[in-house]
Amino acid sequence: xxxxxxxxxxxxxxxxxxxxxxxxxxxxxxxxxxxxxxxxxxxxxxxxxxxxxxxxxxxxxxxxxxxxxxxxxxxxxxxxxxxxxxxxxxxxxxxxxxxxxxxxxxxxxxxxxxxxxxxxxxxxxxxxxxxxxxxxxxxxxxxxxxxxxxxxxxxxxxxxxxxxxxxxxxxxxxxxxxxxxxxxxxxxxxxxxxxxxxxxxxxx
Amino acid sequence: xxxxxxxxxxxxxxxxxxxxxxxxxxxxxxxxxxxxxxxxxxxxxxxxxxxxxxxxxxxxxxxxxxxxxxxxxxxxxxxxxxxxxxxxxxxxxxxxxxxxxxxxxxxxxxxxxxxxxxxxxxxxxxxxxxxxxxxxxxxxxxxxxxxxxxxxxxxxxxxxxxxxxxxxxxxxxxxxxxxxxxxxxxxxxxxxxxxxxxxxxxxxxxxxxxxxxxxxxxxxxxxxxxxxxxxxxxxxxxxxxxxxxxxxxxxx
Numbered sequence: 001x002x003x004x005x006x007x008x009x010x011x012x013x014x015x016x017x018x019x020x021x022x023x024x025x026x027x028x029x030x031x032x033x034x035x036x037x038x039x040x041x042x043x044x045x046x047x048x049x050x051x052x053x054x055x056x057x058x059x060x061x062x063x064x065x066x067x068x069x070x071x072x073x074x075x076x077x078x079x080x081x082x083x084x085x086x087x088x089x090x091x092x093x094x095x096x097x098x099x100x101x102x103x104x105x106x107x108x109x110x111x112x113x114x115x116x117x118x119x120x121x122x123x124x125x126x127x128x129x130x131x132x133x134x135x136x137x138x139x140x141x142x143x144x145x146x147x148x149x150x151x152x153x154x155x156x157x158x159x160x161x162x163x164x165x166x167x168x169x170x171x172x173x174x175x176x177x178x179x180x181x182x183x184x185x186x187x188x189x190x191x192x193x194x195x196x197x198x199x200x201x202x203x204x
Numbered sequence: 205x206x207x208x209x210x211x212x213x214x215x216x217x218x219x220x221x222x223x224x225x226x227x228x229x230x231x232x233x234x235x236x237x238x239x240x241x242x243x244x245x246x247x248x249x250x251x252x253x254x255x256x257x258x259x260x261x262x263x264x265x266x267x268x269x270x271x272x273x274x275x276x277x278x279x280x281x282x283x284x285x286x287x288x289x290x291x292x293x294x295x296x297x298x299x300x301x302x303x304x305x306x307x308x309x310x311x312x313x314x315x316x317x318x319x320x321x322x323x324x325x326x327x328x329x330x331x332x333x334x335x336x337x338x339x340x341x342x343x344x345x346x347x348x349x350x351x352x353x354x355x356x357x358x359x360x361x362x363x364x365x366x367x368x369x370x371x372x373x374x375x376x377x378x379x380x381x382x383x384x385x386x387x388x389x390x391x392x393x394x395x396x397x398x399x400x401x402x403x404x405x406x407x408x409x410x411x412x413x414x415x416x417x418x419x420x421x422x423x424x425x426x427x428x429x430x431x432x433x434x435x436x437x438x439x440x441x442x443x444x445x446x447x448x449x450x451x452x453x454x455x456x
Contacts, residue, residue, distance in 0.1 A: 013342070014299065014301060014302070016276075016301035017301060020256070020276055020279075049325075049326060115401060115402050116400060116401070117327070117328055117401070118369060119328070119372065119402045119428070120206050120207060121250055122205065122206045122207065123205065123207075141207065143281060145371075159360070164206050186244075187279065188279055188280055192279060
């Protein structure tokens with residue numbers, strides 16, 4: 001049976017590619033804003049759209065924040081993408097607001113870069129082992145577009161980094177709570193491999 | 205290191221590509237933009253762009269269907285330009301699966317549309333396209349396919365677009381477009397050194413050497429080309445290999 005994977009729909013964003021990538025990776029996506037539906041899934045993707053503050057407001061109001069905390073505490077896999085990863089942390093300069101607090105650390109505006117957003121294909125430096133990046137070679141290119149970045153408290157939570165006029169966290173998390181600053185659903189075959197790994201974590 | 209992007213652009217009318225794509229006559233359906241998109245993806249295109257030149261409501265539906273079919277299959281960023289006049293138009297295109305929308309005439313006529321789009325969908329979705337013509341020692345913004353002057357200076361308009369929330373600029377030289385003489389490097393340099401958002405160079409490319417000058421002397425972050433790829437003079441991969449050989453970081 002295909003693992004059922006919830007995709008949190010918080011309004012304005014394009015979830016088409018996330019849904020298609022999960023399908024292509026062997027999962028069954030359920031795109032929804034209903035926490036009761038999300039509660040029935042085996043894994044959840046929190047995608048990246050809009051601004052942190054309005055996203056947190058929406059998640060809090062819909063009861064999704066609590067659901068995500070319960071989901072993470074149960075050990076079922078949770079994947080954050082771009083803004084989704086940023087929402088896993090606490091203090092967030094964008095708004096400002098406070099994220100879900102699933103991972104210790106904060107989110108800051110990208111500073112001292114010639115161009116913001118950091119937009120385009122950049123390469124991955126692997127920092128620690130994670131099932132999410134199984135069979136993803138060091139140096140693989142993935143597609144970024146973001147103006148804020150995560151600063152995990154613990155080095156151990158940094159899974160992969162990239163270099164944009166200085167180091168940036170590209171993949172972070174621990175256990176079954178993991179996220180990518182880039183968009184795997186926009187990162188060609190490398191991105192699909194990451195979705196396949198996530199579906200594998202959910203299914204097995 | 206962040207790579208420089210190469211973006212093939214396809215002109216689409218009523219859901220079909222409009223130019224004569226000699227190189228692709230071997231494809232089962234060379235008029236289908238998805239066939240071309242697939243081919244460019246295989247060659248290593250970093251993003252794809254559709255410029256919709258449809259005038260009819262029916263044609264617009266065909267475009268949305270095309271965007272959906274492309275996004276169903278290709279997992280790289282897709283930009284749609286042409287005919288986007290409102291937040292509702294943006295929503296329809298993004299909902300179909302596009303990642304960015306480019307606005308040109310509608311932004312020049314209604315600059316607040318940039319802010320409304322950015323607020324609703326995020327700046328990263330909103331590309332402002334600027335068509336500029338060189339006159340009297342400066343560059344001036346034209347709209348409606350380069351026919352109507354706006355009285356705006358291109359560099360000032362670029363800065364205003366950034367201030368209003370554009371996430372990226374697509375800068376086309378009307379003088380160079382279709383000439384194959386290369387991008388207007390001074391125009392690119394003037395805009396790139398005035399804004400803090402990424403800039404895509406457009407208009408005039410015929411060889412990988414033009415890409416190289418656009419990202420070095422022009423300081424552009426990405427290059428867009430149409431006929432250079434459509435007519436098969438170079439594949440995307442050949443252009444990238446050439447750029448890498450000249451020390452420009454590219455995704456290969």
